[in-house]
Amino acid sequence: MSRSTTPAAGAPDGAGPPRRQRSDAKRSAAALLDAAKTAFAQSGVDVPAKQITDLAGVGVGTLYRHYPRRSDLIVAVLQHEIDECVTAADELSSGAGPRAALVAWIGRFTEFVGTKQGLASALHSGDPAYEGLPDQLLEQLVPALQGLLDRAAAAGEARDDVSAREVLTAIALLSQPVPGGADGFSERMIAIFLDGLSVTG
Amino acid sequence: MSRSTTPAAGAPDGAGPPRRQRSDAKRSAAALLDAAKTAFAQSGVDVPAKQITDLAGVGVGTLYRHYPRRSDLIVAVLQHEIDECVTAADELSSGAGPRAALVAWIGRFTEFVGTKQGLASALHSGDPAYEGLPDQLLEQLVPALQGLLDRAAAAGEARDDVSAREVLTAIALLSQPVPGGADGFSERMIAIFLDGLSVTG
Amino acid sequence: MSRSTTPAAGAPDGAGPPRRQRSDAKRSAAALLDAAKTAFAQSGVDVPAKQITDLAGVGVGTLYRHYPRRSDLIVAVLQHEIDECVTAADELSSGAGPRAALVAWIGRFTEFVGTKQGLASALHSGDPAYEGLPDQLLEQLVPALQGLLDRAAAAGEARDDVSAREVLTAIALLSQPVPGGADGFSERMIAIFLDGLSVTG
Amino acid sequence: MSRSTTPAAGAPDGAGPPRRQRSDAKRSAAALLDAAKTAFAQSGVDVPAKQITDLAGVGVGTLYRHYPRRSDLIVAVLQHEIDECVTAADELSSGAGPRAALVAWIGRFTEFVGTKQGLASALHSGDPAYEGLPDQLLEQLVPALQGLLDRAAAAGEARDDVSAREVLTAIALLSQPVPGGADGFSERMIAIFLDGLSVTG
DNA sequence: TATGAATGAGCCTTCATTCAT
DNA sequence: CATGAATGAAGGCTCATTCAT
Numbered sequence: 018m019s020r021s022t023t024p025a026a027g028a029p030d031g032a033g034p035p036r037r038q039r040s041d042a043k044r045s046a047a048a049l050l051d052a053a054k055t056a057f058a059q060s061g062v063d064v065p066a067k068q069i070t071d072l073a074g075v076g077v078g079t080l081y082r083h084y085p086r087r088s089d090l091i092v093a094v095l096q097h098e099i100d101e102c103v104t105a106a107d108e109l110s111s112g113a114g115p116r117a118a119l120v121a122w123i124g125r126f127t128e129f130v131g132t133k134q135g136l137a138s139a140l141h142s143g144d145p146a147y148e149g150l151p152d153q154l155l156e157q158l159v160p161a162l163q164g165l166l167d168r169a170a171a172a173g174e175a176r177d178d179v180s181a182r183e184v185l186t187a188i189a190l191l192s193q194p195v196p197g198g199a200d201g202f203s204e205r206m207i208a209i210f211l212d213g214l215s216v217t218g
Numbered sequence: 219m220s221r222s223t224t225p226a227a228g229a230p231d232g233a234g235p236p237r238r239q240r241s242d243a244k245r246s247a248a249a250l251l252d253a254a255k256t257a258f259a260q261s262g263v264d265v266p267a268k269q270i271t272d273l274a275g276v277g278v279g280t281l282y283r284h285y286p287r288r289s290d291l292i293v294a295v296l297q298h299e300i301d302e303c304v305t306a307a308d309e310l311s312s313g314a315g316p317r318a319a320l321v322a323w324i325g326r327f328t329e330f331v332g333t334k335q336g337l338a339s340a341l342h343s344g345d346p347a348y349e350g351l352p353d354q355l356l357e358q359l360v361p362a363l364q365g366l367l368d369r370a371a372a373a374g375e376a377r378d379d380v381s382a383r384e385v386l387t388a389i390a391l392l393s394q395p396v397p398g399g400a401d402g403f404s405e406r407m408i409a410i411f412l413d414g415l416s417v418t419g
Numbered sequence: 420m421s422r423s424t425t426p427a428a429g430a431p432d433g434a435g436p437p438r439r440q441r442s443d444a445k446r447s448a449a450a451l452l453d454a455a456k457t458a459f460a461q462s463g464v465d466v467p468a469k470q471i472t473d474l475a476g477v478g479v480g481t482l483y484r485h486y487p488r489r490s491d492l493i494v495a496v497l498q499h500e501i502d503e504c505v506t507a508a509d510e511l512s513s514g515a516g517p518r519a520a521l522v523a524w525i526g527r528f529t530e531f532v533g534t535k536q537g538l539a540s541a542l543h544s545g546d547p548a549y550e551g552l553p554d555q556l557l558e559q560l561v562p563a564l565q566g567l568l569d570r571a572a573a574a575g576e577a578r579d580d581v582s583a584r585e586v587l588t589a590i591a592l593l594s595q596p597v598p599g600g601a602d603g604f605s606e607r608m609i610a611i612f613l614d615g616l617s618v619t620g
Numbered sequence: 621m622s623r624s625t626t627p628a629a630g631a632p633d634g635a636g637p638p639r640r641q642r643s644d645a646k647r648s649a650a651a652l653l654d655a656a657k658t659a660f661a662q663s664g665v666d667v668p669a670k671q672i673t674d675l676a677g678v679g680v681g682t683l684y685r686h687y688p689r690r691s692d693l694i695v696a697v698l699q700h701e702i703d704e705c706v707t708a709a710d711e712l713s714s715g716a717g718p719r720a721a722l723v724a725w726i727g728r729f730t731e732f733v734g735t736k737q738g739l740a741s742a743l744h745s746g747d748p749a750y751e752g753l754p755d756q757l758l759e760q761l762v763p764a765l766q767g768l769l770d771r772a773a774a775a776g777e778a779r780d781d782v783s784a785r786e787v788l789t790a791i792a793l794l795s796q797p798v799p800g801g802a803d804g805f806s807e808r809m810i811a812i813f814l815d816g817l818s819v820t821g
Numbered sequence: 822t823a824t825g826a827a828t829g830a831g832c833c834t835t836c837a838t839t840c841a842t
Numbered sequence: 843c844a845t846g847a848a849t850g851a852a853g854g855c856t857c858a859t860t861c862a863t
Contacts, residue, residue, distance in 0.1 A: 041847095042846090042847060042848090045847075045848075063264075065831080065832060065833090066832075066833070066834090067831095067832080067833095075848070075849085076848060076849040076850055077833090077834080077849080077850070078834090078835085078836085078847090078848065078849055078850065079847075079848055079849075081833090081834065081835080082847070082848080085834095087833095179406075179410070183403065183406075183407065186396050186403070186407075187392060187407040187410075187411075190391045190392050190394055190396075190407075191388060191391050191392065193391055193394075195352075195387050195391070202384065202387070205380075205384070206384065206387075206388040206391075206411075208414075209380070209388070209411060209414035209415055209417075210388075210407075210410060210411050210414050211414070212413075212414035212417045213409075213410035213411055213412070213413035213414030213415070213417070214410055214414070216410075216413045216414070216417065243822070243823095246822090246823080266856085266857060266858085267857075267858065267859090268857075268858095271825095276823070276824080277823055277824035277825050278824080278825065278858090278859085279822090279823060279824055279825070279859095279860085279861085280822080280823055280824075282858090282859070282860085283822075283823080288858090444843065444844090447843085447844080465666075467835080467836060467837085468836075468837065468838090469836075469837095472846095477844075477845080478844055478845035478846050479837090479838085479845080479846065480838095480839085480840085480843090480844060480845055480846070481843080481844055481845075483837090483838070483839085484843075484844080489837090553798075581808075581812070585805065585808070585809065588798050588805070588809075589794060589809040589812070589813075592793045592794050592796050592798075592809075593790060593793050593794065595793050595796075597789050597793075604786065604789070607782075607786075608786065608789075608790040608793075608813075610816075611782070611790075611813060611816035611817060611819075612809075612812060612813050612816050613816070614815075614816035614819045615811075615812035615813055615814070615815035615816030615817070615819070616812060616816070618812075618815045618816070618819065644826095645825090645826060645827090648826075648827075668852080668853060668854090669853075669854070669855090670853075670854095678827070678828085679827060679828040679829055680828080680829070680854090680855080681826090681827060681828055681829065681855090681856085681857080682826075682827055682828075684854090684855065684856080685826070685827080688855095690854095
């Protein structure tokens with residue numbers, strides 16, 4: 018009734034691709050997901066929405082259409098990566114030896130967690146939108162690790178009084194990137210932890 | 219030479235309101251430090267300044283006088299606790315056995331880190347104000363742990379190819395509170411890590 | 420001359436999805452009109468377009484095709500009801516006695532206005548799109564009332580120094596629903612007003 | 621932690637008064653009240669906050685400090701005027717004759733309502749913030765009118781089966797400014813209504 | 822020195838409007 | 843013709859920071 022918006026915004030960019038090709042909404046959603054992943058990694062979960070949309074090459078409105086709340090975006094990003102991680106476990110479990118497979122997968126997981134810095138803290142922010150989220154995500158990874166862990170335990174190469182879930186959490190913590198951390202810090206600390214995990218005595 | 223150096227203990231105040239007269243700026247600074255510690259713990263480092271000043275019972279202006287930048291406050295809070303932690307190490311080192319002392323101090327440290335959640339992420343935020351800060355703080359703790367670690371290594375109870383600094387960092391990570399974490403999660407994971415640390419083979 | 424003017428009732432449609440084929444644009448326009456009437460009543464004239472289109476079961480684009488500006492929709496809604504009101508006057512004028520017919524029609528009009536709450540304020544919003552609109556709409560009702568009013572005046576049952584237009588406006592105002600209004604408030608106040616109108620002295 | 625606001629905004633306006641004189645918060649609140657009154661009258665209750673603050677010569681923040689919610693401002697504006705209206709009643713009641721006083725006060729009230737257009741609709745918006753507000757405001761005016769009404773009734777100049785509250789509401793409705801309204805429209809319609817009110821038969 | 826009112830930049834979010842399909 | 847995804851301007855609101863008192 019009152020909005021007197023200027024008729025059109027005109028072309029925002031002479032150069033870019035021929036834009037707005039009704040590129041099947043999915044394109045936008047995916048681009049946003051990707052942009053968010055990058056933006057979150059660079060600037061944390063509180064990164065301004067504008068930064069994400071610019072990176073994705075879409076308007077803010079599009080972000081809100083696909084991910085009404087910030088948490089929706091965060092969840093989507095996490096879920097997307099978790100999926101990849103689970104897949105990796107399947108592939109690894111049918112390959113190398115018990116210990117090797119365990120180590121390999123943990124390496125993959127470490128990599129994943131390493132780029133998720135801020136995300137974790139968002140999950141614990143108390144925002145009701147994340148209610149049970151960490152748990153839910155973690156549960157998807159538990160089976161992946163459990164299999165590998167069982168094989169190792171069966172081979173006498175791992176203690177059996179620790180749950181896959183706990184190991185997962187511990188590894189996740191040790192995978193956090195640290196400022197003055199020399200290269201391979203995470204890997205070496207995780208190795209020590211795994212050593213402790215092998216102390217079956 | 220007879221003028222008392224004490225800054226006018228009996229300032230004239232007949233007129234004005236009974237305002238907090240010359241109430242030693244230090245009082246404010248301390249109150250703010252305390253309030254910040256609490257506020258940070260409750261709401262993270264991004265807690266609104268107002269919340270801190272309200273808690274401290276001072277005006278915002280006072281916060282800015284004592285701690286011009288948010289980082290100044292964060293640093294102060296951390297430094298304050300680090301000091302207490304270092305002191306504890308001194309006391310412990312001259313008490314129990316090598317391993318016991320090590321474990322005890324790490325327990326103390328764990329406790330400290332456990333309540334600092336958000337602070338850590340602030341340090342890694344990339345903000346130039348924290349340039350080298352984590353390092354600097356860590357360095358103060360290194361000597362504290364190194365002594366305990368050396369004693370343990372000398373007694374054959376710890377590998378010697380890991381620096382005190384690395385152990386400190388690893389423990390700090392494992393001390394992070396986790397959401398679904400059962401009681402004693404941190405302690406148990408740290409125990410496993412220490413087990414790995416004892417694997418001198 | 421043998422070609423049927425009916426626009427291809429049997430359009431080829433073998434391929435595409437069973438889309439609403441040539442579903443008479445009128446259907447959409449009508450559905451929108453109806454939806455708008457409801458939406459306006461519920462949420463005022465500023466109700467988001469989306470809400471109207473959802474209610475009508477059409478896409479936003481369709482709304483803009485039929486009613487480019489919000490005012491077009493508002494005008495259409497009002498016009499639609501005015502028409503019904505005028506029709507009612509015709510029927511009533513040839514029925515009951517002077518006073519009874521007048522009262523009856525005003526009752527009908529009251530009902531109409533009562534559900535138009537927000538619309539009125541839109542008309543007075545200063546938006547050039549409504550320039551002269553209220554006048555135009557009002558003019559259509561004037562004849563309807565004038566006849567009834569004249570009959571009453573002729574019978575000495577109404578003063579004659581007030582125009583049908585003014586009466587119409589006054590009644591419209593008194594018909595506005597009021598919050599704490601007891602049932603029949605409008606009716607009773609209008610009755611008082613009509614009493615005043617009868618004071619021919 | 622992240623806000624990198626440019627240090628200062630500099631002087632927004634070379635010409636204006638020497639600004640920011642700590643002019644006793646009340647000054648701001650009053651200026652805002654006044655500006656709001658004007659802005660509401662000109663552009664309705666939904667007028668952008670910026671428009672109000674510009675008019676008041678203060679920053680947006682100041683608006684939110686004094687009136688956190690839009691409704692707070694609306695209520696304040698209304699209350700302010702109600703007060704003046706009530707005061708007027710006191711003065712009038714001890715002056716002219718019964719009917720004259722009644723008419724005079726209603727004139728005053730009409731004036732008040734006439735400039736409140738949009739406000740009324742805000743009160744009926746269903747926003748919980750206005751819960752009971754109209755009632756509350758109305759109740760303050762009821763005693764003012766009741767006295768005048770009683771005097772008139774006692775003098776046989778007004779029917780007694782209508783409450784002051786109802787009269788108040790009816791008058792308020794008739795006082796609404798109408799677009800094509802000739803000068804004195806409200807007054808004349810109200811006069812007719814009052815005539816009806818005098819029909820004691 | 823302390824206070825807290827004022828400021829305004831910046832971010833979030835909604836929604837009118839366009840336009841590719 | 844209809845659809846609904848995309849866009850981006852507009853406005854709400856918060857909160858860091860300054861500065862008059």
